Amino acid sequence: MKLKAKLAAALSALALTASAASAEAVKVGMITTLSGGGAGLGIDVRDGFLLALKQAGSDVELIVEDDQQKPDIAVQLADKMIQSDKVDILTGIIWSNLAMAVVPSAVNQGKFYLSPNAGPSQLAGAGCHKNYFNVAWQNDNLHEGAGAYASKAGYKNSFILAPNYPAGKDALAGYKRFFTGDYAGEVYTQLGQTDYAAEIAQIRASGADSVFFFLPGGMGIAFMKQYAQSGVDIPLIGPAFSFDQGILQAVGDAALGVKNTSQWSKDLDNAANKAFVESFQAEYGRLPSLYASQGFDTANLMLSALKVAAPADADAFRAALMKADFASTRGDFKFGPNHHPVQDIYVREVIKEGDVFTNKVIGVALEDHADAYAADCKM
Amino acid sequence: MIREPVLNALILAALLLVPLGALAMDEPFLITLATKVAIFALAGVGLNIALGLGGMVSFGHAAFFGLGGYATGVLASHALNYDPLMTEPFQIEGTTQMLVHWPVALLLSGLAALAIGALSLRTSGIFFIMITLAFAQMIFYFAISWPAYGGEDGLSIYVRSEFPGLNTLDPIQFFAIAFALLALALGFSSLIARSRFGLALQGARQNEARLRATGIGPYRIRLVAFVISGMITGLAGALFADLNRFVSPAMLSWQTSGEIIVFVILGGVGRLFGPVAGAGLYILLEHNLGGLTEYWKLPFGFLLLAVVLFARGGLIGLLAGEKRDG
Amino acid sequence: MSTLLLIEQVLNGLQSGVMLFLMAAGLTLVFGVMGLINLAHGSLYMVGAFACATVALLTGSFWLGLAASLAAAAAAGVLVEVTVLRRLYRRDHLDQVLATFALILIFSEAITFTQKQLTGTSLPMYLDPPALLAGAVSLPFGIQYPAYRLAIIVAGLLVAVGLFLLIGKTRLGIRIRAGESDREMIAALGVDIDRLYTLVFALGAALAGFAGAMVGAIQSVQVGMGEPVLILAFVVIVIGGVGSIRGALWGALLVGLTDTLGRFLLPLGFAEVMDPASARAVGASLASMLIYILMALVLIFRPTGLFGARP
Known part of the structure; x- marks a missing residue:
């Protein structure tokens, strides 16, 4: 057949x-x-x-x-x-x-x-x-969700970091759009950077109560592993890209318990x-x-x-x-009117199911969320 | 063995006939590929003046390629957005005219080559290779983090720049422009090689002491050659921006420098048509092997290795024999 | 900015410098003795990291993985030395650059292919530091510092000392130094020069593999991880003076400290003279160019590097 x-x-x-x-x-x-x-x-x-x-x-x-x-x-x-x-x-x-x-x-x-x-x-x-x-x-959506979640979770003082390129700057701008607290520090890292010791030392010294980071691909893996080893225990928040099914296995235990925002989750x-x-x-x-x-x-x-x-x-x-x-x-x-999605952004937590690291939805960060640029779109 | 001038004529004819045939068969993408070959060959012709004639192994020619590209990108994007380039002390508007882009690209890459060359040529050997790389990396990182022109995202031009009397959006007409510039550069390069300046430059590579004895300083000769070399590669960058209707820091990366070296060597170092043959072979392989397997770089790596180990004169050397002068 | 934070950043710079030294030492030895520019040195670093991650995954032991990384990188080094690089020692730099560029392509694609066949993906691999070195330790003055990074500094400095002893005090070292200054002479003395070259290359490769495994545990183990490090290692040996182990050590520490402290201090410095947002962006941009600026400056004032032989 x-x-x-x-x-x-x-x-x-x-x-x-x-x-x-x-x-x-x-x-x-x-x-x-x-x-x-x-x-x-x-x-x-x-x-x-x-x-x-x-x-x-x-x-x-x-x-x-x-x-x-x-x-x-x-x-x-x-x-x-x-x-x-x-x-x-x-x-x-x-x-x-x-x-x-x-x-x-x-x-x-x-x-x-x-x-x-x-x-x-x-x-x-x-x-x-x-x-x-x-x-x-829209690129900012998940970062906006992270900002909204951080505000809801009662954080007052965030340390935020992203690579020094347009998507990195958009990420920090997106977080700021929905986060209501103050900023203990704001750092742009080098694109493709693999060692974050200097930034982690700054985080440790900053007195922040939360850390938001956007470091796609290998950069995020390196950052989380080094963060876990550093003994700093300020909670991390990030967009789903660094906590995706494929990447989580390379991060391992270092990602456990981290909250991340996504428009989708397998559960x-x-x-x-x-x-x-x-x-x-x-x-x-x-x-x-x-x-x-x-x-x-x-x-x-x-x-x-x-x-x-x-x-x-x-x-x-x-x-x-x-x-x-x-x-x-x-x-x-x-x-939405600019042909971009209007959708819920969820908060997920990294958990371990047997031997496999994966995510579980723990709440909604933003409901029926549209992007910030639709008003500029004239079709 | 084929005589080198005959081989050169064959290569040029092939580069001209493939797009014409493609036009007849209505395969516009083949024309685009041929245009890419012509543009990469132009970049290689530039590098070949420094590398082949002058023996200067520049691992930073991506800097000039990228600057030429950004000259086109920046001017065109200002024109398309109706946003003047500068207003103080006098107003300069952007433009979509290739005839303006090219001189600007030549000037910009020439100035960069002058500065980089003046400093780098104080060193030699591996130090020269690395310092040219260092300057290219500086410009690369600058382009990535400079937000005004897109940074890492690059800069879209949307519409190809204009050339009086031609419709540049038509693939064959744009190919004609690239081909004409390549032919001009080849002619110019051949003139240089045979001129007194070119002979002195080759003398500086082969026997610096003897050249000094005749009272000619190798530093200034090399510097002039390096600037010419950078300008031609910069012009290729300007065309490449128009081919893709897009520029990005990838044009400035060290991999691009490596690729331009590969074109030159694959074809044959110091051979007039080496870069044309090399760029043609590279695109052919990339396109065909890339279609066969995701891992096309594996056979490509082995081929490159074989060329270096066993076919030192590159493609031209293989077909036309060793170069006559040493 | 507190003094403690500054001390921690200096430690970080030291750690990155020490790792760079492991890479640069092999590169500079190979250039000094055989006159070879080896762009594929970064691939050996990648081979070490992948070998360590694979063995650690299979056996659960980081230490076995570390041993495997030395063995695998040395073996890969010997393989390419005997089959390819040996033919290039007397060629000009251009041929060497191109052939080793080809080797990068081959190594990267071969590892991608193997990984894909074995695991079904080409995603980064997982490698964790050993449990013994997990977490942070308390140093004097109340500094908290990751134990593993401290171990890297110690291991790197030990390797440096060992290397100086090897070159300075042993028969092998004497031969290596002799090989740098006069090839014909040591061949005439009855030293098997081919074997010496293979040995030197294997040593350099093992150092690169060791660095790859050590760094793999704090970064991600993936194809392409070797090239950025390779470029930095070249910057190091060019600053230090090609062929000089001492130059490689000082060059590595200088680059490690400049890079780390530049990333940290430049944005703060610019914040004194401009608004914070542009200071961050300008500072970060300049920091990413800093080591190349350093290298250009060194070469402009000392065209053969800090410890290089005068022409």
């Missing part, structure tokens, strides 16, 4: 390429990071996306390419997908700087772009576009999410991550709109996307 299905799929794929020009099937180009240090994120987005296509038995033709986390490669792949593959929809980019390189010119060429991860502020505000939809978050209590977590584990043999859930939601959003209209009928397709008529793994999901 399985083999038959595979064969049929292969044959239909063959038929599609044979009559590419006349085919009705929609072509989707996914540019994502599959090699190098950030590969874990891209692989999760891709796998989540593929799972949704598979479950729907969709005949969408998906072209996946690796951007190596380099902006110029991403631009080239976008050119190739638009010029030679003639895709209708682009998706997949993980990093804001790559999104800024690709998205504006792609949507200006009339393509649709569905973002499964990056949400730079320019694209949410003055640089928004009718063909750009963000299915993950969110809704039917779509339960089915997603179960089927993802069955398909790939690992727990899904935040990024996998975003890839899954992005594909389901796209499929829901394709049921109504083809991308060639741009206005109808856009209206169908805007309705967001799909069962999100996050529960409630809708788009």
Whole structure:
């Protein structure tokens, strides 16, 4: 039975390429990071996306390419997908700087772009576009949630740190937007920095009652391990990126008990999410991550709109996307006027289930939260 | 063995015919790839003047490539946002004209090369390699943390810059611009190599003592060559910004410096067309191996190693034999 | 700013300097004796970290992992020395840079591939310091300092002393020094120069692997971790004077202290003359460029480094 299905799929794929020009099937180009240090994120987005296509038995033709986390490669792949593959929809980019390189010119060429991860502020505000939809978050959202949580939890004096680059500055600005207390210190670290001894010494001496940090990837792993070893016990708060399913195993005990903010968690209590977590584990043999859930939601959003209209009928397709008529793994999901999500931001705590480090939802930081830039968006 | 001038003509013809064929077959992406080859080759032609003729192993040419790119990026973004570049003491507007971007890119990268070269050329050997790297790293970190032009996020230009009489958004017309500049740079580079200046420069590499004995100071000759080299690489950066309609600090990273060296060596150090052959081979491999496997850098690494160990003259050396002068 | 905080930052600078020394020592030895610029030295550091993390994961013992890191890095070093690098000693710097650049690509992709085959992911690996050195210790004047970082400082200084003894007092050291000054001479004396070179390279590789394992326990163990350290180690040996172990030690401490204290003091310094927000940004930017500025300054005034031979 399985083999038959595979064969049929292969044959239909063959038929599609044979009559590419006349085919009705929609072509989707996914540019994502599959090699190098950030590969874990891209692989999760891709796998989540593929799972949704598979479950729907969709005949969408998906072209996946690796951007190596380099902006110029991403631009080239976008050119190739638009010029030679003639895709209708682009998706997949993980990093804001790559999104800024690709998205504006792609949507200006009339393509649709569905973002499964990056949400730079320019694209949410003055640089928004009718063909750009963000299915993950605006970059500041999780940091805003962290600020709101810190205020609710009664913290009065935060030490905040992030790398010295635009996303880092946005992170601290996002936290400040919702935190009502004072600041014991504010530090910008070097991008790619791996030793945080100097910053941790400052935290120890600062008299803060809470520490907010945004240090994506390996930087966060290094910081948390060094923080745990330093003997400083001021509570940490961060966005979900440093506490994701993939990364937690590398941080180990150092992350236990840390509160982090996320729009998704594997224990969110809704039917779509339960089915997603179960089927993802069955398909790939690992727990899904935040990024996998975003890839899954992005594909389901796209499929829901394709049921109504083809991308060639741009206005109808856009209206169908805007309705967001799909069962999100996050529960409630809708788009704001700038095509960015309006959603709940949860607070999670890192726990250990048997041998596996994972997260559990302990509350809601912000309900039906929209981003701060929507007012600047004139579509 | 093929004679080198014949081989050079073949390489140039291939670079011209591939996009024309692509145009006929309606494969615009191939044209984009060929444009990238031309631009990388231009950057390599620049480096080759320092590296091949002058024997200066610069591990910091990304600085000039990036500065050229930012010249285009900054001017174009000001023009697109209708935001003057400066208002005091007099007003300077941004522009989307390539004919303005290029001189600015040449000037900026030339000045940077003058400053970096003046200081770096006091050293030699591994110290020269490392000090050029150090200057490039300074500019790289500066670009990352300087918020006005996007920092790490880079700067989007949205629309390709304009050239009078041409539609630069059409891939083949933009390729023509890049190809013409490459041809000019190749001609210029060939003139330099044969001029008295070029001979003195090669003399400084091969036998510094003898050059000194003729009363020529190698420092000034090297410095002039380094500045010319930086300017040509800077011009390539300006074109690269327009190709991608985007600039970012990645253009300034030490990996970019490494890649430009790879183009030159893959093709053949000191060979006029070495960078063209090297850039072509690099893009070909990146594109084809990259399509076959996620781990394309593994076979690529082995190939690079084989070139260094067994084919020292690079691609040109392999096809046209050892270089005649030593 | 309290004095205690400043003392703690000096310790931090010392710790980062000591680790850099382990990397720089191998790099400078290989350059001094064989005349080779080895960009792949950072890959040996990565091999050490991965070997330590893998063995620690399988056996549960950090110490076994540490031993494995020495063995694996030395073995990888011997392998590339015998198969590739040996052919490059008499080549010019350009060939060496390119060939070892190729080795970086090969090492990185090979480790990614192996890790993916074994574990199914290419995410960073987990390595924790040994339980013995967990947490913080109290130093005089009430300074709290992580035990593991203190151990790094001690271990690094011990290795430095051992290295000086090895080079200064042993037969092997005499041969190494002789090899630096006159290759033909020691070959004429009947020393097997190929074996000597392999030995020196293995020693340098083991030091890099050791550094990788030690640092892996406080940072993340991932592909690409070697290159930033490699660049810093080059800065160190260029500042110190290429080929000089003493120069590598002083260069490493200078870079470690400049970097750590610069990150800490510059934003505070700028806050005296401008508003806090821009002071933080400007200070952090300048701090990230500081060691390169230091290196450029040293080379402008002493073109062969602080302890380098005068031309």
